[in-house]
Amino acid sequence: MEEFSTTKMLKEQSDHPILHNRSSRLLLCTLLLGVLANWFFFNQFPGISIPLFVFAFYSVFLLNTYNIVAVRRDFSGYLMIPIFLLSLTYLIFSNMIFFAMNLLAIPILIVTQTTLAAGRSKSAWDSVKFIGDVFLGFVYRPFAFLFLPFHLIAKRLNKGLSVGKSSTLIKVLLGVLIAVPLVVIVVSLLASADEVFSYFLGSIPELFAVINLDQFVPRLIFTAVIALCSFSYIWSLIAKRRPLTTFREPEDSVSLTNSIDQVVAATVLSILNVIYVFFILIQFSYLFGSFSFALPQQLTYAEYARRGFLELVLVTLINFSILLALIYWTKKDSKVMDRTIQVLESLLVGCTLIMLCSAFIRMYLYEQMYGFTYLRVLTHAFMILLFVLFIFTLCRIWNIHVKLFKYYLLTAITAFLLINYANIDVLITKWNIERYGQTGKIDVAYLFSLSDSAIPQLTGLLQAKDEAVSAKTENYLYERKKELNEGRSWQSFNLSSDHARRILATYDLHYNRKYDSYDPGRF
Structure with a gap:
């Protein structure tokens, strides 16, 4: 070291x-x-x-x-x-x-x-x-x-106090010290002699008061x-510099590469695949019925979604981890066993993709009953991301030259950009309003918690048949209009908020005290 x-x-x-x-x-x-x-x-x-x-x-x-x-x-x-x-x-x-x-x-x-x-x-x-x-x-x-x-500043100061200059600086400091008491005496006398001078002198402390130490x-x-x-x-x-420490791999270190025996890997994959195939056969008995909402009589839509969704996502993540471990750590001894493991791994990927589809449908059913939220929409996006990652994993199973981390990283960055620019607030508001037209159910309080991007869509609820919905929406938009008109500093300028302000300027809004449920503190 x-x-x-x-x-x-x-x-x-x-x-x-x-x-x-x-x-x-x-x-x-x-x-x-x-x-x-x-x-x-x-x-x-x-x-x-x-x-x-x-x-x-x-x-x-x-x-x-x-x-x-x-x-x-x-x-x-x-x-x-x-x-x-x-x-x-x-x-x-x-x-x-x-x-x-x-x-x-x-x-x-x-x-x-x-x-x-x-x-x-x-x-x-x-x-x-x-x-x-x-x-x-x-x-x-x-x-x-x-x-x-x-260190740089100290060196500059030391250089400034070098021989030939230090004596001059010391003399200047000495002169300042001598002048201070003289200035106090002279200024006091002049202030007594002239009221105007005294007035301006008295305003000097106010200049220091402008400096707010708390800020x-x-x-x-x-x-x-x-x-x-x-x-x-x-x-x-x-800077080109030496590392803080130089690490050397111990001679007796154990590498995880090729540490999993092929027979062990094939056994684990076979057992898991048998369980997953049996589970999927049961799913298919009513999975397609789910599209027509033909669920078992003892289950409600909410129970169907809640009881299975989280478990399926966790199983998917477990399978993801197992596949990565087997892909990188399984020994490569026999071509027959290599091909067998490839087939079993591909079957595991196929089963997992079907389970992802099942989880996707369950969340869809839940949204149809209870509406759309950030968490539910982002969950959908996450499942789509997992689906794509599993496709890349399947390619890696059959082609060892595929660099998984490279494709995972590029996919993650692309997905994050897409979800940022998808304008989820607008989608959530639009889908919930469409659902309101079909079912008559809507959670306006949740929609009011969305960003200003949703305001143009929310104006559509001003003509809602339900008086409570239209009145609460008008109350919210009335208060939001006041807040947006107050303006912000230029550093906080935002196109979404500015567009909402211009949209609301075209509406003559009034506050209805009967539906006084708006909480401005939330914003």
């Missing part, structure tokens, strides 16, 4: 002329980035500020890494597309759930992209080991060089954290 001295590293990097200039420039850029983050985000609702800040971060990153980073036509270059598309969702939509999810997704993608672009990854991006590089980008890089800026201190800390962490992260991608 190689010892590493942080103090020595800081000294070496700050003393090197080229590195010193680059670090000074990066420090200035990240300080400006911190000020920009403070202006954009402190006490501000996310909006157009998110894509602007992402653009600013990449400007700082590319400006300071131009000699080692180039936007290339490879995975690292293409990753900038989902990064900027996800950041634009804060401008286009107003979905709070995806706002929260994207606050995690965007940094992960940025760390992935910058690590690859700077060539600091130890593993290929389509390798599972690359997850470790991304993890390092979160827990190590933002903090590895936090003290380097202070200033948190803002200063926020700016400093953003600036220092950004500096440390980018500098860790620039």
Whole structure:
């Protein structure tokens, strides 16, 4: 294991002329980035500020890494597309759930992209080991060089106090100290001699009162954290340095590769497949009847969906894990056994896909009875994602050259982008209103909890036959109209909210006290 001295590293990097200039420039850029983050985000609702800040971060990153980073036509270059598309969702939509999810997704993608672009990854991006590089980008890089800026500033100050200059600075400080008591005496005399001068003098403390320490201190800390962490992260991608530790694999380490015997694998797969085939035969006895809602008499729709859905999803995830383990860890001895295991694994995939379809139908039935929500729609999307992943897994079973992690990662990023831009709020509102027209049932309170993207669709309920539904909707839209007209800062500008404001401006809305159920505190 190689010892590493942080103090020595800081000294070496700050003393090197080229590195010193680059670090000074990066420090200035990240300080400006911190000020920009403070202006954009402190006490501000996310909006157009998110894509602007992402653009600013990449400007700082590319400006300071131009000699080692180039936007290339490879995975690292293409990753900038989902990064900027996800950041634009804060401008286009107003979905709070995806706002929260994207606050995690965007940094992960940025760390992935910058690590690859700077060539600091130890593993290929389509390798599972690359997850470790991304993890390092979160827990190590933002903090590895936090003290380097202070070292640079201290060196600047020491240089400024060098021989020939220190005596002059000391004399200036001495003059200031002597002048302070004289200024107090002279100003007091002048204030007594002139009332106008005294008036202006008395207003000086008001200038200091403008500085709100309750706001200033948190803002200063926020700016400093953003600036220092950004500096440390980018500098860790620039500086060539030795690793903190060098790990060597123990000689007696045990590898999981080829650790599962073929007979054991075939036995496990055979037992599972027998159970799943029997289960599917029972499913088919009423699965197609489910499309016409022909369920067993002792079961209601809700019981049918609730009693089976979660279990089927868990079984699907278990099968997913089993398949991955068998694909990568089973020995390759006999061609006959290899082909047998391939057939059994394919049968397991087929059974799992049918169970996914069954779970999909159960959730559909549940939605028909109780309406559409975020969780239910996202569950549908998750099952579709699993279906696609199983198809790739099936391809890998018959073609060992298929890199599963690569296709899993690309599919996950694509699916996340699609679900962000699907505008689920609009779909949920539309489908629930259509269901209301068919069944006369609707949960307007839930629809009122959706984002502003749903407001254009909600206006359709103003003409609902049920007076309670139309009145409650009008009350909600009336209050929302007032809130949207109050406006927000430009940093929080959002196209979805602006479109809702313009739509509501065309309606003459009134508040009905009889249906006073709107809770403005929710928004």
